Amino acid sequence: MGRTSLAEIVKRFGMALMLIAIIAVVSVLNPRFFSVSNFLIIMRQVAINGTLAAGMTMVIISGGIDLSVGGNVAFAGCLAAGALRATSSPVLAILAGLAVGVAVGLVNGLFVAYPKMPPFIVTLATLALCRGLTLVYTGGRPLLVDSRVFDFLGGGFVWGIPFPVLIMVGIYALVYFLTNNTKFGRMVYAIGGNEQACRLSGINVEKFKTAVYTLSGLTAGIAAVILTARLMSAQPTAGAGYELDAIAAVILGGTSLSGGEGGITGTVIGAFIIGVLANGLNLLNVSPFYQEVAKGLVILAAVLMDKLIHTTATQVEGVPLVGERVDAHQKQ
């Protein structure tokens, strides 16, 4: 009993403890780290990856993966910038960016759901497609953006909070509601848990899968607009490796790559672990090369921990139920 519940505590709060530990260590090593202004910087840095990770969380819970988001960010950003230069209307530019994101997501979803192609392959292909189309469209040159609205999107503050952070918070609130309180959310978990059982329960699995990837595309579109606004230009190579950071945040947050388990609250923590780590190592003057190494090690450690906890849990499987053990297994 004691061991199981300890494992359960570690399982539920392990990553939060890890985040606190990283914050504590960096704070001791460099007092400048622990300040309101630095936390605002961290949050602004986390905003884009956090936004992508919100969509990615739903995709991974549904048992899939979306490798296309980085390329999608670049493509949607460049078309948004292009639309701004062509029409001078920031609203149209934002809509163009979101529409591209959604369209790429929809294509992913349709291919994954109806011909039942593996999501890894489909989104790998659309990643390459987006990257290529972006280079074709821009000729490889950055597109500068000059708009007061975009300045505000990227660098503005509301109540002292950076606007991109507010957007991220809004997205997390929405995704939380979606995953916990709606039929859609239920289906995302159920499909990830056992797609065939869902199909045989009369659920339109294809429709929900398409929707999941489309929503991931939407978060990529939002991230693209914010990134373009922050850089005041659309870079054809923007978003390189973003898909991996988003996946890392989701996995660090305790969502299982095999689907059906996990949740958006864990992803917040996962995204912050990555953000705090990068910021902390920067402040400690660690070379960016080593920062990548550190990120890799943290991900390995986290997944290993998760694996060990799951192994202790499976040892007691197949044993008749008795109240205590059952309670320890309860989640949700």
Place this chain on the structure above:
Amino acid sequence: MSNNSLRAGGLRQSRARLQQDSKANQPILEMVGITKRFPGVLALDSVDFRLMRGEVHAIVGENGAGKSTLIKILAGAHQRDAGTVYLDGRPVSISSPADAARLGISVIYQEFTLVPAMTVAENILLSDLPVRRGGMLDKRAIVSCAKDVLDDLGVDIPVTATVRSLRVAEQQIVEIAKALSRKARIIVMDEPTAALSEMEVARLFSIIHSMVEQGVSIIYISHKLDEVFRIADTITVLRDGRRVSTTPTSLLTLTKERIVHEMVGRDLGNMFPKEEVAPGDVVLEVKNLRLPGGPSPISFSVRAGEIVGVVGLMGAGQIRLARALFGLERIAGGEVKIRGKAADLRSPLSAVHAGIGLVTENRKEEGLVLPLSVARNITLGSLDHVSTLGVVSQRKERAVVDEKVAELGIKTPSIRQLVRNLSGGNQQKVVLAKWLTVDPDVIVLCEPTRGIDVGAKVEIYRLMGLMAWQGKAILLISSEVPEVVAMSDRVLVMHSGSVVCDLPREEVSQESVMQYATGGNALGSHIVS
């Protein structure tokens, strides 16, 4: 059937004689005082178990009685907390599956451990593939060694075929051959006949006999008591982690009823609580339904409150019929009407819309979402009933789930318990609860009591009665003929893809059903052309 058991009895006697002249009555394996504790539960409480050389020893008990824990300790998958294991009279320590294999103990689980893409021969010799000098595989030796093993078993399986291309029964034989090639002296078989047809069971039993004659000892775990009586020399009953009894099957006083009583710890009363429900209007009407490759069209109907059994040998088409009614199998022609309306059966989605529900034969793969809670599994197909504009009302959902849990008697500490942690019987009740919540007109039950213990079976039968009372039209497809005979108002018998007869309750008996199912139709009066 009686023929079969006579023959098995004869073989048993000759084997008994054989045991007497060789190293007779020497235990090959003794497990003494085995105790295993899991957090919050005592899974095994000082259990003694003794396996004689060349014996088929069955272990029976309800789910959770400790059978699988005992086996896992023997296989090195679990470590015992107390007790000793003796092999050939010497204490041994089995701390990993590799230890068990080295000691000649092999377990054949329900999930096979074969590599589907490799050939039969390669699978049989996988742990010790013969190589020539220089490390090259000796393909000729692989083929001939594997052939030898299979010949010893008296079976004819092409050794160069890939395992993927074999049927389940043949894969199981490959698994057995693999164990023998590793010089296994003790083979544990966990529910070996769960997916086998009657003929395949007979073949498996003759393989077991030939292994026993070669001096291999078998531990046989099964829920099917008929088979246990046919094959086993000795039966050990476990209940709640304790050994209740160990009795030779040759003892005349040993009856199935006594074993069931010992397993359950109480009298079950009536095994088949059949409710008498006056049938209503015709709900399901199948007219000239043609399955691709099916020899003749199928027609039948089911009324409200009626349970219609469908029986046939494995592969006679009853599972295909069920899957066709649920949009999982293409229909080549004919018509299906539900309450007089033509039903569109292109996909499960449209079948559910038309008013059909299907309880599949494999609840873990197709019936349940294991990492989700009891509540979420129950409302899986009916979330629209408890939500407005896509937002689920927790309060309404809870009310529906609480009602079903009470109505069906689902034993769970909480409706938020993960369904994966429930026993097989309770999991099956969750599947039934899911469909009762969807509320279709027709419920097709495929093997509804497969792999669940005796007590839970009776509960499932009671729930069939409940569904009949609620006016559902029920199609019961099962390979357990006794349950079909006892629970059905009418029985359709299928033989190689066609419905060969439609027997009214008065004419249904185990004998009549089996006669038609095996292709004999001498009784002849109710043949449907």
